[in-house]
Amino acid sequence: MSANGTGPRGGTIRVLIADDHPVVRQGLRTFLGIQDDIEVVGEAEDGVSAVTLAESLEPDIVLMDLKMPGADGLAALTELRARGVAARVLVLTSVTERGHVLPAVQAGAAGYLYKDVDPQALVQAIRAVRDGHVLFAPDAAEAMLADGPGGGAGRDDRGLAALTEREREVLVHIARGRSNREIARALVVSEKTVKTHVSNLLMKLGVQDRTQAALYAVRHGVGAPGETGGATARG
Numbered sequence: 001m002s003a004n005g006t007g008p009r010g011g012t013i014r015v016l017i018a019d020d021h022p023v024v025r026q027g028l029r030t031f032l033g034i035q036d037d038i039e040v041v042g043e044a045e046d047g048v049s050a051v052t053l054a055e056s057l058e059p060d061i062v063l064m065d066l067k068m069p070g071a072d073g074l075a076a077l078t079e080l081r082a083r084g085v086a087a088r089v090l091v092l093t094s095v096t097e098r099g100h101v102l103p104a105v106q107a108g109a110a111g112y113l114y115k116d117v118d119p120q121a122l123v124q125a126i127r128a129v130r131d132g133h134v135l136f137a138p139d140a141a142e143a144m145l146a147d148g149p150g151g152g153a154g155r156d157d158r159g160l161a162a163l164t165e166r167e168r169e170v171l172v173h174i175a176r177g178r179s180n181r182e183i184a185r186a187l188v189v190s191e192k193t194v195k196t197h198v199s200n201l202l203m204k205l206g207v208q209d210r211t212q213a214a215l216y217a218v219r220h221g222v223g224a225p226g227e228t229g230g231a232t233a234r235g
Contacts, residue, residue, distance in 0.1 A: 013130050014041045016059040016087070018050035018076065020068040024115075028063065031119055038126065047071030051079045059087050060130050064109070066093040066100060074100075077107035090129050092122070098143035101136075105211055112140040132177035134214045141215050159205040160220055167201040168222065170194060174210055175217035 015038055017025050022045075029040045041057045044050035046068045054062055062080070066073035077089055090111040091104050101112055111129045113122065114137050125135045163171065166187075173183040180194045187194070198210070207213050216222075 011037075013038045013061060013126060014057070014059040015039065015126065016042045016044065016050070016053055016057060016062045018044040018047070018062055018068070018073065019065040019092075020045050021065075024065075032123070032126075035123055038123070045069075047073060047076030047079070050076045051083070051085070054080055054085050054087050055083065061126055062087045062089045063092045063126075064089050066091060066095045066104065074103055074107055077104060077109060081108040088129050090125060090135070092117070096139075098139075101140045101143040105215075106208070110211065111135040113137050114140075128177075132179065134177065134211050136215060136218075141218060159216075160222070162204045163201055167197050167204070170197040171201055171213060171217050171222055174198070175214045175222055177214070 015032060017028050017040060019025050019028070025043045025045075029043065032038045032040050041059050042053045044053050048071045050062065050064065050068075050073075051071075053059075064073045064076060068076075071079070073091065073093070080087065080089065088110040089108060090113065091109045092113050092115060093100075094115045096114065104112055111125055111134060113125055113135070117125070117137065128135050160168075169187060170183055173186060178186070180191050180198065184191045184194045198213075202209070202213060205213060205216055207216055
């Protein structure tokens with residue numbers, strides 16, 4: 001990270017705020033606006049305008065509330081994915097019911113935080129999500145893993161034990177937000193080989209997608225400091 005806090009990919013992070021409370025939008029705009037590497041490019045007061053603005057303004061990140069009038073955050077997430085909007089969505093909500101987490105992730109959320117998050121932690125989360133990572137509040141991560149396929153510690157442990165050494169290396173890279181191309185380069189294998197490993201590890205872990213796999217990895221300490229993928233081994 002550079003001296004001004006810019007993430008590894010560099011450049012200004014364009015953020016769209018979607019929240020139905022003007023005071024929340026203003027507070028976020030004011031705080032984020034003092035960050036050297038973040039620019040708030042727009043505000044939306046409901047899900048419909050969030051989708052419209054995300055298409056026209058092309059932000060890097062959408063900060064999405066879940067409870068909004070008309071089309072809520074979940075509906076907006078679903079529509080953004082359907083329209084192929086490239087922005088990554090970081091849910092920022094006061095909704096604490098565990099049952100909301102998994103639907104948001106399935107609809108495409110790359111992160112899930114609560115509005116009591118420390119302001120500086122929110123800034124770090126925006127940078128991390130822009131750089132391809134998934135980031136969830138601890139309670140949200142637990143809820144996602146408990147409610148998702150393969151939920152439950154016993155099954156999780158069996159899934160991890162079933163991974164080959166190469167699949168575990170791929171999981172480490174997934175946990176760090178790396179694409180198949182980046183993983184292939186790091187492990188010196190083809191993208192096709194990486195895709196095969198990803199498919200196999202998803203099946204063994206009993207999860208549906210890379211986001212759930214990354215959450216699984218975080219819960220089990222896979223990808224933490226000291227866990228490294230072998231860059232010289234062959235797949």
